Amino acid sequence: MLTEIIKQRKADLADGKASPTQDILSHMLMTCDKDGTYMKELDISTNIMGLLIGGYEATGAVCTLIVKFLAELPHIYDAVYKEQMEIANSKAPGELLHWDDIQKMKYSWNVAQEVMRLTPPIQGSFREAATDFVFNGYTIPKGWILYWSSITTHKSADYFQEPDKFDPSRFEGTGPAPCTYVPFGGGPMMCPDKEYARMEILVFMHNLVKRFKCERLLPQEKIVMDPLAMPAKGLPIRLFPHNHIN
Ligand code: HEM
Structure with a gap:
């Protein structure tokens, strides 16, 4: 389906029916490298x-x-609610969140980070060894493809007490040791949209806790990797609007 959309956009661009700057697809089709290759x-x-x-999943x-x-x-919910309501109460009626509000959501982001430590949505990814090296007594030759997995350090008592x-x-403070907390990967290939994701997640948390408390309908529901971490039955919940809570 994606290939059909790409072909159609190519035709539309050629006919002047689509703009070269209208979205990322147009940009990818219209931008070439320094050798002129598309x-x-x-x-x-x-x-x-x-x-x-x-971006979505x-x-x-x-x-x-x-x-x-x-x-x-x-x-944990109560502490997030307190932080978010302080921000909500500082706003005029109908006023939307601003960048400065996001920076104030420190506790909520710590909660989100702890969620990603215990259940990293993406388990890891691949790297190619740039040079020969020795790891745990094994020689890894240059060129080998390696898989790094975040859960290895996220759940290690060496790096996280009572993991x-x-x-x-x-x-809080300086946080975990470098390269031990890696839900967004690390190094030059690290997720380029980490900050965008942080904003999306915090805006979601704000709007959720401001309005609702939640209760799980299947408390024993397992988390499965499909391929991202997800509750096996889609996390059925009951929402309680705050004005209905005593
Ligand atoms: C909580 C949300 C997200 C998580 C946990 C996440 C995690 C990751 C991870 C683990 C990688 C591989 C990094 C590595 O190999 O070191 C990655 C790469 C990437 N992510 Fe994210 N990501 C998230 C949100 C997003 C969003 C919102 C976007 C785009 C709008 C995005 C776009 C990308 C792209 C394009 C790459 C590939 C980078 C490359 O290969 O150079 N991610 N992400």
Whole structure:
């Protein structure tokens, strides 16, 4: 389906029916490298799949998992609610969130980070060894493809005390040691949209807790990797609007 959309856009651009700057698809079709080579249709569709998975699925998975943890942990919910209501009460009626408001959501972001530590939505990714090196007594030759997995350090007691405990305070101060907390990857290939994701997640948390408390309908529901971390049955919940709570 994506290939058909790409072909159609190519035809529309050629006929002047689409704008070269209207969206990322037009940009990918119209931009060439320094040698004048344009991206192949397959590469464009692979990149768009990456954007859809990264931009929609990963953030959606984190928001779902946040709802799960907030429903399970009332003391965490209450602290997030307090922080978000201070921000909500500082706004004029109908006024939207601003960038400065997002910067004030420190506790909520610690909660979101702790959710991603315990259930990283993306488990890891691949790297190619740039040089021969030795790891744990094994020689890894240059050129080998390696898979790094975030859960290896996220759940290690060497880096996170009581690793199974939900504790947002781990992210206070300087936070975890470098390269131990990696839900967005690390190094030059790190997720380029980490900050955008942070904003989306915090805006979601604000609007959720401002209006609702949540209760899980299937408390024993498991988390599965499909391929991102997701509650197996889609996390059915009951929402309680605040004005209906005593
Ligand atoms: C909570 C949400 C997100 C998580 C947990 C996440 C996680 C990741 C991870 C683990 C990688 C691989 C990094 C590496 O190999 O070191 C990645 C790459 C990427 N992410 Fe995200 N991401 C999220 C949101 C987003 C959003 C919102 C977008 C776009 C709007 C996005 C776009 C990308 C792209 C394009 C790459 C590939 C970068 C490259 O290969 O150079 N991600 N992300």
